[in-house]
Amino acid sequence: MSTGLARPAEMIAKGAPRVIHNDAELEAYTDALFQLTALENPSRSEVEAIELLTLLVEHYEQEHYSIPAADPASVVRFLIEQQNLTQRDLIPQFGTESAVSMFLSGQRNLTVEQVRKLSTRFRLPADVFIAKRVVGTRA
Numbered sequence: 001m002s003t004g005l006a007r008p009a010e011m012i013a014k015g016a017p018r019v020i021h022n023d024a025e026l027e028a029y030t031d032a033l034f035q036l037t038a039l040e041n042p043s044r045s046e047v048e049a050i051e052l053l054t055l056l057v058e059h060y061e062q063e064h065y066s067i068p069a070a071d072p073a074s075v076v077r078f079l080i081e082q083q084n085l086t087q088r089d090l091i092p093q094f095g096t097e098s099a100v101s102m103f104l105s106g107q108r109n110l111t112v113e114q115v116r117k118l119s120t121r122f123r124l125p126a127d128v129f130i131a132k133r134v135v136g137t138r139a
Contacts, residue, residue, distance in 0.1 A: 072128070
């Protein structure tokens with residue numbers, strides 16, 4: 001089985017997909033990806049093109065338009081605001097209103113049980129409520 005990579009430089013010279021370097025290329029690849037994903041019954045080569053273009057687009061977007069991870073308190077504040085909740089509404093997940101307040105003010109971290117309950121309530125993965133440690137810093 002040949003992988004077709006005997007002459008990759010020639011493939012790229014003939015227009016094979018390559019690493020995206022700018023927003024114009026991103027737009028062209030995204031347009032091509034939308035056209036391919038709109039096909040009802042894509043062929044095997046079209047499915048492989050979808051996979052490759054998806055990887056290239058994701059790679060470019062992660063490098064140029066990445067969204068930083070939010071700390072758990074910011075996530076909970078956002079959810080409270082978006083769902084028109086009050087701190088009191090989260091008592092079942094925290095135990096007391098003061099526990100909610102202390103968490104939101106940064107005085108306390110979440111317990112494993114609170115993470116589980118928040119994950120269930122908001123139907124989000126538990127890791128959304130777990131603080132990420134930045135390399136080179138101490139928690």
